[in-house]
Amino acid sequence: MAERMAFSPVPYTRRRRAVKFMLPLLGLVVIWQLVVVIFDVNPRIFPDVPTVLRAGWGTIADGSLLGHVTASLWRVTVGTVLAILLAVPLGILMGVSRGVSSFLSPLFRFFAVLAGIAWIPIATLWFGYGFGAITFVIFNAVFFVVAYNTLLGVSTIPMPIRHAAASLGTSRWQLLKEVLVPGALPNIVTGIRTGMGFAWRGLIAAEMIATNTGLGYMLFLARDFYRTEVIVFAMIIIGIIWLVLDRLLLAPLERATVERWGMVQRS
Amino acid sequence: MxxxxxxxxxxxxxxxxxxxxxxxxxxxxxxxxxxxxxxxxxxxxxxxxxxxxxxxxxxxxxxxxxxxxxxxxxxxxxxRGVVFQSFALFPWKTVAENVTFGPKMRGVGKAERAKIAEEYLALAGLSHAADRYPNELSGGMQQRVGVVRALANNPDVxxxxxxxxxxxxxxxxxxxxxxxxxxxxxxxxxxxxxxxxxxxxxxxxxxxxxxxxxxxxxxxxxxxxxxxxxxxxxxxxxxxxxxxxxxxxxxx
Amino acid sequence: MTYAQSLWGMYVRWAAAWPALSAFAPFVPLIALWGFVVWLELFPRVFLPGPFEVLQTSWSLLYKGILPAYLGDSMVRLAVGAAAGMALAIPLGIFIGLNQRAHDATWPVLLFFQAIGDIAWLPILLVWFGFGLTTMTFVIVYTVMFPVILNTVLGIRSARPELERAAQSLGASRTRILFEVTLPGALPNIITGLRNGLGYGWRALIAAEIIVGTSGIGFLMFDARRAGSVDEIVVGMIVLGILWYIVDSWILAPIERATGERWGLVTT
Structure with a gap:
């Protein structure tokens, strides 16, 4: 018999885990500084730690970092939320019939593999440079992956489970609410996680090309002036934001559904 | 019946x-x-x-x-209540929620459902497991839930x-x-x-x-x-x- | 037997005999719809070309030899990058997966570098290597590497201890256990990592070609964007989609299934 998972949110072990996670990263910073000092690396090629920190503080002090970060996050939020709101109902609608879902799934796979970056040229043509084009790229990256995963999730709900619901007197609306949506949820969450991974990269790429604000633009602007220290700082910020988003928001969500419910997941 | x-x-x-x-x-x-x-x-x-x-x-x-x-x-x-070989419990619902699924579909209120859950879980000797998820139970316990889930809906057959x-x-x-x-x-x-x-x-x-x-x-x-x-x-x-x-x- | 039944039977038999072809079935109504929308002239042609124009453009690009040359460039870059990425990532992943200390010391760093994401490296790579092949190769290798490392580590670490014990009690040495038991057990994960890595690598390649490119499908699309020729952009997108669809569902997914499902291992 499977014992119940022990959820023990003891702050002590959490802190220990956080320390265990941070230590190697601190080690990396120390190695970085040592390498730069010992080998006397040209700061144009790779700056040392204090220079990057100073540059970072500069962007924080003049408010430009906050501007770029909010611009990027706002685009991601709008694109992702819109995509999820449209993709989940559509995926469920198509997944309801097995015939329809197996017929349509190649279409969605096709667009899912195109997701994100490949849409940048046509998006800039349709929407011009700026918020519209970038949000469209993010929307695309998330929409097709989530729709495809939702379709997959609904169509892989075991037949006996649907039969059980039917023989317990479930109406159409109740079937949707009580069975199809929760049954597809692990797949939906996985889809969101994958889609946002593509969207985040698409965002950086699109911002390099098609805007004058945001983290990608910050990177590219710094390159134009050979401000390597700003480039490195922006890269670190990008890494931290995605790590926080993925590990503290998306991964726990995935675990809460997939593991607790014991539903096996195919990637 | x-x-x-x-x-x-x-x-x-x-x-x-x-x-x-x-x-x-x-x-x-x-x-x-x-x-x-x-x-x-x-x-x-x-x-x-x-x-x-x-x-x-x-x-x-x-x-x-x-x-x-x-x-x-x-x-x-x-x-017609059905008990399945593969149990077919809803993995995303607790044992109590599984048992009261049928009554819920009929629009039975929360308080009444709690009573139904109590009665049928006692019948199956599962009162202690009401808030667990099916995945956390052994096969035998899962099928007990499957049987009382069907019974709790008062089927004719x-x-x-x-x-x-x-x-x-x-x-x-x-x-x-x-x-x-x-x-x-x-x-x-x-x-x-x-x-x-x-x-x-x-x-x-x-x-x-x-x-x-x-x-x-x-x-x-x-x-x-x-x-x-x-x-x-x-x-x-x-x-x-x-x-x-x-x-x-x-x-x- | 009704008429509908026999028709359905024919479709099922056909789909079973030609599973690869049945994947194209849903595209027929989509292209028809596309042609219809263009015919209605809801959007100007400059924004949305028709299927026929796109076909014409792709034929002329093929005829001029631009499409095959660019496609070849992109494929070679991806293949070289993927091969190099795997050659680095798999041994590294095995090492980290087997060694608890190495795991503790590197896991957060790996996650962090994975999180920075390929494309964010482009500006600094341009500073280091300029606009050229080195920059592009670096990006692809980097992109392919991390998902493969992370998944290899996961695969090795989730090896079932009873299998290793079984091998041990059958008299296998430590190296034999690694090659006969642990690695095959991790293979489905490694392939999943490769599949993810190539998926990201492919996108990184497009981005790199758009930003630094002088050739390749990404460059073709962005060049067309600059010239405002929307049909060439659409050709590029379709080629990208078809190509990756073929690679992913006819090569990678079957390999993944062949290992994971055949052996009854769950790939997570």
């Missing part, structure tokens, strides 16, 4: 690969009285699960009718499709004893599909032996109740009936 009757039930499948039709069930007629426990046995491929799926309304009927309390059935419905086939032998015997106890207490109308002859004889009032989509023979089981394995395992009548059914199944 109502009676159930099958009138000349048939099922023909269309095989798209071979381009031909297959007769899985032919002209099966059967009457189950209200409050009767009928077990259906037969070798694999004899159509017993197909019959149950037609009664439940999961697959379309090719010929004949299914009547519950004199009314013809169309499609799945809450008048209970359909059980090899419900104990996927639990270990020890647990299976316990579950069989619990099922007879629950049946004696509440007297539901039951159709129980199994390939285990001893299980059929132990549980049922009547055993129907199926062969190649037809009813081969019906055997009345007049063993006294309450039944328990301790008593029956050495019982001469039980052995005789089991042997008789076994011979029929092997000849099928």
């Amino acid at each position: 109502k009676n159930l009757s099958l009138e000349n039930l048939s099922k023909t499948y269309f095989d798209p690969y071979a381009g031909t039709t297959v007769n899985a069930v032919q002209d099966v007629s059967l009457n189950v009285a209200a409050g009767e426990f009928v077990a259906v046995v037969g070798p694999s491929g004899c159509g017993k699960t197909t019959i149950l799926n037609m009664i439940a309304g999961f697959v379309p009927i090719s010929g004949g009718r299914v009547l519950v309390g004199g009314k013809e059935v169309k499609g799945p419905g809450p008048d 209970l359909l059980m499709d090899e419900p104990f086939a996927s639990v270990d032998a020890q647990t299976r015997m316990t579950l069989q004893e619990e099922l007879t106890r629950i049946w004696e207490e509440r007297r539901p109308t039951v159709i129980f599909i199994t390939h285990d002859v001893a299980e059929a004889v132990f549980l049922a009032n009547r055993v129907v032996v199926l062969s190649k989509g037809n009813v081969l023979e019906e055997v009345d089981i007049d063993l006294p109740r309450p039944r328990s394995w301790d008593r029956l395992v050495e019982d001469g009548d039980f052995k005789g009936l089991s042997n008789k059914v076994l011979q029929l199944v092997r000849s099928a």
Whole structure:
């Protein structure tokens, strides 16, 4: 018999885990500084730690970092939320019939593999440079992956489970609410996680090309002036934001559904 | 509880690969009285699960009718509760939520549902597990939930499709004893599909032996109740009936 | 037997005999719809070309030899990058997966570098290597590497101890156990990592070609964007989609299934 998972949110072990996670990263910073000092690396090629920190503080002090970060996050939020709101109902609608879902799934796979970056040229043509084009790229990256995963999730709900619901007197609306949506949820969450991974990269790429604000633009602007220290700082910020988003928001969500419910997941 | 009757039930499948039709069930007629426990046995491929799926309304009927309390059935419905071999519990709902799923679908209020959950979980000896998820239970416990989930919806007929086939032998015997106890207490109308002859004889009032989509023979089981394995395992009548059914199944 | 039944039967038989072809079935109504929308002239042609124009453009690009040359460039870059990425990532992943200390010391760093994401490296790579092949190769290798490392580590670490014990009690040495038991057990994960890595690598390649490119499908699309020729952009997108669809569902997914499903291992 499977014992119940022990959820023990003891702050002590959490802190220990956080320390265990941070230590190697601190080690990396120390190695970085040592390498730069010992080998006397040209700061144009790779700056040392204090220079990057100073540059970072500069962007924080003049408010430009906050501007770029909010611009990027706002685009991601709008694109992702819109995509999820449209993709989940559509995926469920198509997944309801097995015939329809197996017929349509190649279409969605096709667009899912195109997701994100490949849409940048046509998006800039349709929407011009700026918020519209970038949000469209993010929307695309998330929409097709989530729709495809939702379709997959609904169509892989075991037949006996649907039969059980039917023989317990479930109406159409109740079937949707009580069975199809929760049954597809692990797949939906996985889809969101994958889609946002593509969207985040698409965002950086699109911002390099098609805007004058945001983290990608910050990177590219710094390159134009050979401000390597700003480039490195922006890269670190990008890494931290995605790590926080993925590990503290998306991964726990995935675990809460997939593991607790014991539903096996195919990637 | 109502009676159930099958009138000349048939099922023909269309095989798209071979381009031909297959007769899985032919002209099966059967009457189950209200409050009767009928077990259906037969070798694999004899159509017993197909019959149950037609009664439940999961697959379309090719010929004949299914009547519950004199009314013809169309499609799945809450008048026929089903217990599945694969349990088919909702993984995203707790044990209590699974048990009260049917009442919830009927629009029964929260307080009333809590009472139902309490009653049926006690019946299955699962009161301690109300807030667990199915994944956190053993197979035997999961099927207890499956049985009381179907009962808690007050069906007219209970359909059980090899419900104990996927639990270990020890647990299976316990579950069989619990099922007879629950049946004696509440007297539901039951159709129980199994390939285990001893299980059929132990549980049922009547055993129907199926062969190649037809009813081969019906055997009345007049063993006294309450039944328990301790008593029956050495019982001469039980052995005789089991042997008789076994011979029929092997000849099928 | 009704008419509908026999028709359905024909479709099922056809789809079973030609599973690869049945994947194209849903595209027929989509292209028809596309043609219809263009025919209605809801959007100007400059924004949305028709299927026929796109076909014409792709034929002329093929005829001029631009499409094959660019496609070849992109494929070679991806293949070289993927091969190099795997050659680095798999041994590294095995090492980290087998060694608890190495795991503790590197896991957060790996996650962090994975999180920075390929494309964010482009500006600094341009500073280091300029606009050229080195920059592009670096990006692809980087992108392919991390998902493969992370998944290899996961695969090695989730090896079932009873299998290793079984091998041990059958007299296998430590190296034999690694090659006969642990690695095959991790293979489905490694392939999943490769599949993810190539998926990201493919996108990184497009981005790199758009930003630094002088050739390749990404460059073709962005060059067309600059010239405002929307049909060439659409050709590029379709080629990208088809190509990756073929690679992913006819090569990678079957390999993944062949190992994971055949052996009954769950790939997570």
